[in-house]
Amino acid sequence: MAQRVCVILSAADRERLQAIIGDRNWPRKHIERARIVVASAEREPAQRIAAGVGVSRPTVWRWQQRYAEIGVEGLLRDKTRKPGKTPIAAQTTARVVALTCTIPPHQATHWTGRAMAKAVGISLRTVQRIWQAHQLQPHRIRTFKCSRDPSFAAKLVDVAGLYVDPPAHAVVLSLDEKSQIQALDRSQPGLLIKPGRCQTMTHDYKRHGTTTLFAALSVLDGTVIGRRMQRHRHSEFIRFLNAVEHQVPAGRLIHAVLDNDATHKHPKVLAWLSRHPRWIFHFTPTSASWLNAVENFFSKMTRQRIRRGVFRSIVDLQSAINAYLAEHNAHPKPFVWTQSANAILAKLDRLPVLSECV
Numbered sequence: 037m038a039q040r041v042c043v044i045l046s047a048a049d050r051e052r053l054q055a056i057i058g059d060r061n062w063p064r065k066h067i068e069r070a071r072i073v074v075a076s077a078e079r080e081p082a083q084r085i086a087a088g089v090g091v092s093r094p095t096v097w098r099w100q101q102r103y104a105e106i107g108v109e110g111l112l113r114d115k116t117r118k119p120g121k122t123p124i125a126a127q128t129t130a131r132v133v134a135l136t137c138t139i140p141p142h143q144a145t146h147w148t149g150r151a152m153a154k155a156v157g158i159s160l161r162t163v164q165r166i167w168q169a170h171q172l173q174p175h176r177i178r179t180f181k182c183s184r185d186p187s188f189a190a191k192l193v194d195v196a197g198l199y200v201d202p203p204a205h206a207v208v209l210s211l212d213e214k215s216q217i218q219a220l221d222r223s224q225p226g227l228l229i230k231p232g233r234c235q236t237m238t239h240d241y242k243r244h245g246t247t248t249l250f251a252a253l254s255v256l257d258g259t260v261i262g263r264r265m266q267r268h269r270h271s272e273f274i275r276f277l278n279a280v281e282h283q284v285p286a287g288r289l290i291h292a293v294l295d296n297d298a299t300h301k302h303p304k305v306l307a308w309l310s311r312h313p314r315w316i317f318h319f320t321p322t323s324a325s326w327l328n329a330v331e332n333f334f335s336k337m338t339r340q341r342i343r344r345g346v347f348r349s350i351v352d353l354q355s356a357i358n359a360y361l362a363e364h365n366a367h368p369k370p371f372v373w374t375q376s377a378n379a380i381l382a383k384l385d386r387l388p389v390l391s392e393c394v
Contacts, residue, residue, distance in 0.1 A: 043076035043100055044077065045073070049107070050074065053070040057070050066111065069099045071089050072089055072100070073100065075088065102115075124165070128156065129166050132156055132158075132163060133172065135152065135156070136167065136174055141155075146174045183324045188321040188324070195318055195327050198291055200376060202255060207284050207291070209254055210252065210253040210255060211251070211330065212250075212251065212294065214337075215246075217246060218246050219247070219349060219353035220243055221242045237344065244348065244350055244353075245349075246350075247354060248265050248267065249262055249263075250262065250263045250265060251263075252330070253329050256370060258369045259364075261279065262357070262361045270305050271304075273299050273305060274304065281312065290316065291316050292315060292318065293318050293327070294317055294320070294328070329371045329373075337360055340360070
């Protein structure tokens with residue numbers, strides 16, 4: 037592009053451009069364009085105009101041409117451009133969304149981006165944009181488990197009531213055990229994370245044994261009483277109950293929330309319960325471990341300390357568990373249950389598939 041026009045300003049245009057240059061409320065780009073046109077009317081060369089305004093020579097030539105074609109109004113608005121990509125037709129979008137919610141052909145389990153692009157006749161990126169706009173993720177699946185306990189509602193009200201409104205002068209504990217915690221040692225050392233590369237770990241390992249963690253989470257203050265044992269039987273569970281019994285101050289009732297594991301309902305455990313009248317067991321519904329608060333503690337410990345850990349012996353694993361318990365109890369947080377039993381039951385009523393399971 038080169039200078040091909042001679043800028044001639046009328047008195048009205050010159051006055052208007054001078055007003056734009058002197059007004060700081062105008063956008064900077066409009067002021068620069070006005071200065072270019074005013075300087076061009078003074079017959080200054082493009083190189084000097086560009087140096088004075090702080091732009092390039094093609095920019096000077098461009099706005100000289102724009103003023104010659106449209107006038108001052110052409111300097112105050114940018115030229116519209118055609119969209120870089122043709123908008124997706126509404127019929128195409130609707131077809132992709134409808135097909136995604138159907139069973140794919142050839143006995144496939146789910147739609148893939150390339151299969152959808154081939155079926156509709158569009159690009160893979162177009163399919164991805166449609167799925168993203170409509171929050172469709174056919175590659176993902178969520179699992180669920182319905183509780184078929186006939187006393188589901190009664191047990192839910194009982195356990196949730198302990199969390200939301202615990203009895204006065206009583207201790208509410210969530211008890212469970214995490215069995216088969218493996219002391220895994222990787223076959224080769226991995227590499228630490230760094231920019232551009234995630235942490236690495238070999239898929240194969242050597243197992244140095246297992247341990248079981250019995251834990252009791254106090255709902256009121258968030259502290260955890262933990263005991264490591266080699267096996268998971270009723271005898272170990274009774275030993276753990278005795279340990280908890282000694283740590284809870286005398287004269288306070290103990291409401292314990294447990295799942296339906298056979299260990300918790302063994303005749304010897306029930307006999308121990310009859311000899312300790314201040315203990316009251318509250319069993320969660322079957323297939324409803326999410327009601328047991330201590331499961332959150334087990335999940336967090338697994339993610340933060342065990343899953344990626346390297347343990348060369350069972351002693352290393354036990355030391356790591358003990359250290360995690362100490363760190364947790366140094367800064368505990370009370371367990372807060374946010375949903376009432378009525379709210380949970382109302383959600384189940386809105387979901388026919390789940391309500392049939394209850």
